[in-house]
Amino acid sequence: MIIDPSNLDATSNYKLLIGSILPRAIGWVSTQSKSGIANLAPISFFTAVGRKPPVVSISLQPRSDGVTLKDTFVNIRDTGEFVVNMATLPLAHAMHRSAFEFESDVDEFTAIGLEKADSVIVKVPRVKDAPISLECKLDRIIPMGGMNDHVVFGEVVRFHIRDDVYMDGGRIDTGALQAVGRLAAEYTLVHNAFTTPLDEELLSSFRGKRAGRLDGHADGYSPIDSKEWSASGATR
Template sequence: MEIDSSTLDHKAAYKLMIGSIIPRPIAWVSTLSTSGVANLAPISFFTSVGSTPPRVSLSIQSKSDRVTAKDTLSNIKATGEFVVNMATLPQIAALNNSAREFEPDEDEFEMVDLDKEASTMVSPPRVKGAPIAFECRVFQVFGSPDGLAGVVWGDVVNFHVRDDIYVNGRIDFGALAPVGRLAAEYTVVDNAFIPPLDNSVMKERTSRRMQRLDRHGEDYSPIDTDAWSSSGSVMGPWSSITTTDD
């Protein structure tokens, strides 16, 4: 199938992008408003820009109404600081709930029942229990013409790494259960390999569909429901899954 991108509206193009660019790492971004209200939101258009200096990139869309900037972008522009917390399986319900469109005066940490941890070199707090966090200061913001979306480059000025996963200067990622984003769903990274693989392993892994860990059938997609928005925000019923920082 050939799809001319000029024929697509925002929603159709977004579906193709998020279903094709997988898995995506999730930046669980904490910020503060100028009045001191904490904000927390997952951003899956996230990557590293470089290591000297250590720099990350966030691509932030507008809210679902397409006329309002997300609090994350507004706070970053106003204060020049943010924290990227690592998304892992133990906190996945809270992470998903933090994707809801709360009011600017609502503290997302309180709304999703998460404790804060003070940062060292920036004002926004960290997520208590997150195994890794990057304290960041803005290097540059590339704004959209309407000012509702943008790409943020931030320099990592301080790293927080849980002691038990810092091994000889590297991260023991095998102990983390990191979570990534697919289209409108999540995936947990629970295997690793170095090529080449045995043919039997290749055949077994590529001849079956991805396993679902939830109650839904293999052909289910949140994109087909009212819970999904092309803003990346969660719109459906509140998650009943118990969150934990353990």
Template structure:
């Protein structure tokens, strides 16, 4: 199958991108509005773009109506600050809830039942139970593409790392984190590691095995096919629709 990207509309392009660039790290971004209302939302167009100084990149689409700017972007633009929080398995349910499109005046920490922790440099609160959080100052933002997705670059000014996962020599005990990544419109628990070369028998077994579902759904279940899925990456309701 060869597909000409120029022949696709934005929704089909998005579906292909999120299903083929996997797994993706989740930037669980906390922000604060000018009025002091805390916001929390996950973004999987998230990566590192610089080392010294450390710079992170977030790409933010509009809300599901295709017009309204997301609160996270507005807050970062207006205040110049944000925090990224690492998503782990115990926090996955709350993270998913914060992907819903709440009114701007509502606090997503409260909606998701999450405790806030004070940051050191920025005014934005952190997710208290996140094992790793990064305080960021806005470096720059710009738009990309016909639909003007907003790309935000933030300079990390403070790392918050839980003591038990910080190892000698500045290493992180990643095997102890139970990090969660994004697969298309679903999530994946990172629970195995390897180095190469692998035994050929292990390659044969694992390369033909379907992913195991932790939620008990059928192996062919697709979150993208559900009615509450949106091409904005937002969750339109808290209930799955057939």
């Protein structure tokens, strides 16, 4: 199948992107409005883009109506600050709930039942139980296309790393984190690791094998087929 994206609408292109770029790291972004209302949102268009200074990027689409700017974007634009928290298996459901489109005057930490922790440099609170959080100052915003999509770059001004996963030599014990990533419209648990080459017999055992499910849904299920899904990264 060869597909020309210029013949597709934004939703169709979005489906192909999120099903092709796997797994995607989740930037669980906390922000705060100018009036002090805290917001949380999982952003799976997220990556590192610089080293010295350390810089990360998040890409934000509008709300599910396709027009209204998300609170995450508005808060970063207006305050110049945000925090990226790591999503892990014990926090996965709370992270998923933070994808729902709350009203702008709702403190999402309170609505979801998550405890805040103070940051050091920025005013934005962190997710207390997240093993890793990155305090960020806005570097730049780049509009993408004409659909209210934006790429936000932020300089990491403080790393918060839980003591038990910070190892000698400045390395993070990734095997202890139970990190959660994003597939198309589902999540995946990072629960194995390898280096190459692998034994041919082991490789053969994986050929044609489908990923297992942890949630009891039938093989092939996807939230994309449900009315709750939207091509904005938000859950309706």
